[in-house]
Amino acid sequence: MQETSASSQLSLTNNSFQGSIPHELSRLSRLRFISLKYNKFNGVIPANISRCSKLEELHLSHNEVGGSIPKEIGFLSKLTSVELDYNKLTHGIPPFLGNITSMEVFSVSGNPFGGSIPETLGHWKSLKEIYCDGCNLSRTIPRSLYNLSLLTNITLADNQLTGSLPPAVVAMLPHIVFFQLRDNQLTGSLPSWISNCSRLRGLEIDGNKFSGKLEINFVKLRDIYVLILGNNNFGSKEDDEMKFIDSLKNCTRLEVLYLGDCMFQGLLPRSIGNLSDQLRYLSLAGNQLYGSLPRSIGNLVSLTKLSLRENQFTGNIPSTIGDLQKLEVVYLYKNRLLGMIPGVMGNLSSLISLDLSSNMLQGVIPSSLGNCHRLLELYLNDDKLNGKIPRTLLQLSSLSIKLDLSHNNLFGLLPPEVTELNMLSVLDLSENNLSGNIPNSLSGCVSLSSLSLKGNLFQGMIPATLISLKALPELDVSHNNLSGQIPKYLERLQYLNLSYNNFEGEIPMSGLFANAKTFSVLGNSRLCGGIVELGLPKCKEAKKQTKKFHLYVIIILIACKLFSVIFLSYVWCQKNRKSQLSQSSTRERFMKVSYSQLLKATDGFSNANLIGKGAFSSFYKGILGDDDDKFVAVKVLHLKKRGAEIRGSVKHGRLYDIEISYALDYIHNHCILVVIHGDLKPSNILFDDDMVANVRDFGLSRFLGTTSNQNNSTEIRGTIGYAAPEYGLGNEMTSSGDVYSYGILLLEMMTGKTPTDNIFNESLNLHKLASMALPDHVTDVIDVKILNIYQEDLCKKRKQM
Structure with missing residues (x-):
């Protein structure tokens, strides 16, 4: 690396250079400016850089340089600016740096130096800016620093500095603009000489142990826009303790005022409303303030964050809060606020976080909160709210962090609109008086990581649909009236x-x-x-049998309730069906037919009339007699197949020409030998021209109580989805199995879903879906087409009346 005669500057800022800083830099003796900022240099600062005797600015910040600052740097007598921040420098800030009396800017923030601030830095009479935050410094701040009259910026934050600020002896820091001492261990009172720092724009002393009465008069600090004094021990228990608020009215550029987490007490002055109309952030949180919130707070029209949490405020929330249209965060929790939540809170359309918890608020949750379409989190817990949960609140799909309504007196059902909270992470409705079933619509809250419904009056079973909450790790439903079995998916x-x-x-x-x-x-x-x-x-094993019986009962009950709906629709839909069949027509339908008639009707059972073929039978179409309208379907059993003799053991008419339930009743209770169909499903039900259902295909059937033609225990009985669950375990066929299949068939008719639909799995099936709808949500699972037909026919019926 060679120096050119015209070159006095070297800038390699913001690249990806690695390795050690080249020692060859020392050959560039005419250099006045070196910047290697924002690279990946490591190693140490080369000592021979002192050969660049004309060097005025050395910028090595944001690298990975380690070790100590070499003593040779002290020989660079013309240095005015040193920027070494955010490296890995250790072994303290060396005192020999005080010999560089030309220093104007010294920035070493973000290095793990350790040690103390050298007293010799007070020799830098030309110093304007010093940045030593986050350097693990300890002990006291040298008093000599306060006498550097040209200083504008002091940043010593985030260290372990101790001691107190000196009282005014002479004019202290007359040109100071930014004074940052936050997050140290400084003690004592805040000296009054700060009141004379008329150029001050930012004062940050939070996170220390300052105490006593705040004696600063802010009248002269007209340019200050950041005032962060919180997280200290300020407080005197004097009546006029908060009077300093009055002097802040002259600070017309103030944007941030943090007085939180101290020991201030007393009334909040009305003059709080006289603060700058530029104020964006106001915090008085974590103090001992009491009395009502001043209505004048509504004057702070630029506020985006208001935190008055953890005080002793009483009275109502002033309605003027609705005037703060730019509010994004409101924290009023852990006070003693009374009355109702103002409906004008719904005017805060920019709100993203609202916490009114742990007060004594009463009345209903205003539905107007549903207008806060940017709301990410809402805390109304630990109050005395009552009434129902507003549906509009649950339609805030923006809620993604937490909705906490716990520990109130809310009652009624959990509205189905809860399904719209599909981005919500935490939902807590515990310790209220909510009742009814846990709604299936909760399954829409697919982002939940925690759900608490404990301490309510919920009843019924845990919905099987909650299986869709794949991200949910925590569920608390304790202290309710829930029943049924524990779902395995939990x-x-x-x-x-x-x-x-x-x-x-x-x-x-x-x-x-x-x-x-x-x-x-x-x-x-x-x-x-x-x-x-x-x-x-x-x-006990007996309990399993009881459980199975209960399952059949549930299926029959739901089927009956659902069937009553479709039956009304079905009756009104039949335009051409006669109101009552005559005896002659009934006898005609139950007529006996000879083999020769069937042979003639099917043209000798020709292949041209073959309309279907199964494992145990074939089906032929034909026309009986001379009337062209007597179409029939003839089933020919394969006698060599198992179960083929069933057809000949029952009367033809009773088997094929009555409705499904009557057919089952007949073969189960009125035949000489009880017949088990074994494969009842939609494809085995045929309808004639009068829409009368006929049961067919007895190929898998058997006689109950006989040993003939019984299925092998290794064979699958019936059709998946319709066969009784015990058949899959090898249990014998029973009439209860037919009832189960009939129930599934009815549920399929009502819901429009097959038992093998993709939505079903090992934890959710068709009869569970239906049983969860009992007793109050039956229409939620009925096929919407059926409901539409019912409504249309009902309207037509009313018009005819």
Whole structure:
């Protein structure tokens, strides 16, 4: 690297240079300016850089240079600016630097120096700016620094400095603009000489141990725009303690005022409303202020953040808060505020965080909060709110952090609009009086990481649809009236509390349920099984049979309730059907047909009339007699196949020409031998011209109580989705299995969903989906086409009346 005769500057700023700083720099003896900022240089500062005797500015900040500052730097007598910040320099700030009396800017922030600030830095009479924040410095600030009359910027923040600021002896720091001492361990009072620093624009002393009465008069500090005094021990218990607020009215450029987390006490003066109309941030949080919030606070029209949390404020929230249209954050929690939440809070359309928790607020949650379409988090917990949860609140899809309405007196159902909170992470509705079933619509809250419904009046089962909450690790539904079995899919959670409900049946043993520390089932007397640590009785086999019976009962009940809806629709839809069949027509439909008639009708069972073929039978179309309108379907059993004799054991008419439920009743209860169909499903139901259902295909059927033609235990019986669950375990076919299949068939008709629909899995099936809708949400699962037909026909019926 060679020096050119015209070159006095070297700038390699903002590149990706690596390795050590070249020693060859020392050959560039005419250099006045060196900048290697924002690279990846490491190693140490080369000592021979002192050969650049004309050097005035040395900028090496934002690299990875380590070691100590070489003593040879002290020989660069013309240095005015040294920037070494954000490196890895150690071994303290060396005292020999005080010999460079030409120093104007010294910046070494973000280095792990350690040690103390050398007293010799007071020799820098020309010093204007010093930045030593985050350098692990300790001990006191040299008093000599306060006598440097040209100083404009002092930043000594984020160290372990101790001691106090000196009292006024002579004019202290007359030109100071930014004075930053935050996050140290400084003590004593804030000296009054700061009141004379008329050029001061930023004062940051938060995070220390300053105490006593705040004696500063801010009248002369007209240019100050950042005043951060919080997180100290200010406070005197004198009546006029907050009077300094009055003098702040002259600070017309003030944008940030942080007086929080101190020991201020007394009334908040009305003069708070006289602060700068440029004020964006106001915090008086964490003090001992009391009395009502002044209505004048509505004058601070530029506020974006207002924090008055953790005081002793009483009275109502002033309605003038609705005038602060730019508010983004409002923290009023942990006070003693009374009355209702003002409806004008809904005017704060820029609001992203609202916390009114832990007060004594009453009344209902204003629905106007639904206008805050940017709201990310809302805390209304630990108040005395009542009424129902507003639907508009749950339609705030912007809520993504937390919605906390816990520990109030809210009642009623959880509205289905909760499904629109699809970005929400935490939902806490615990300790209220909410009732009804846990809605299936909660499954729409797919981003939940925590859900608490404990301490309410919820009943019914945990919805199987909650399986869709893939991101949910924590669920608490304790202290409710929930019942039913524990869904197996809950085993994937990390924490689960089901205590003090009415759950029953066997506790799973895998996943979360394998560790007694991750879940609780206390206060559920009808639970059994589970891991040994729970100390619960073993589950009895008889209970499984009872559970199976209950399953059939649920299916029959839901089917009956749903069928009543479709039946009304079906009756009104039949325009051409006669109101009542005559006896003659009934006898005609139950007529006996000879083999020769069937042979003639099907043209000798020709292939031209073959309309279907199964494992146990074939189907032919034909025309009986001379009337062209007597179309029939003829089933020919394969007699060599298992179950083929069933067809000949029952009366033809009773089997094929009555409705489905009557057909099952007949073969189960009125035949000489009880017949089990074994494969009841939609494809085995045919409708004639009068829309009368006919049961067909008895190829898998068998006689109950006989040993003939019984299926091999290794064979799958029936059709997946329609076959009773016990058939999959090899159990014998029973009439209950036909009832189960009939129930699934009815549910398919009502819901428009097949039992093998893609939405179903091992934890959710068709009959569970339907049973969860009982008793108040039946229409939620009915196929919308059926409801539409019902409504249309109902309207037509009313017009005809």
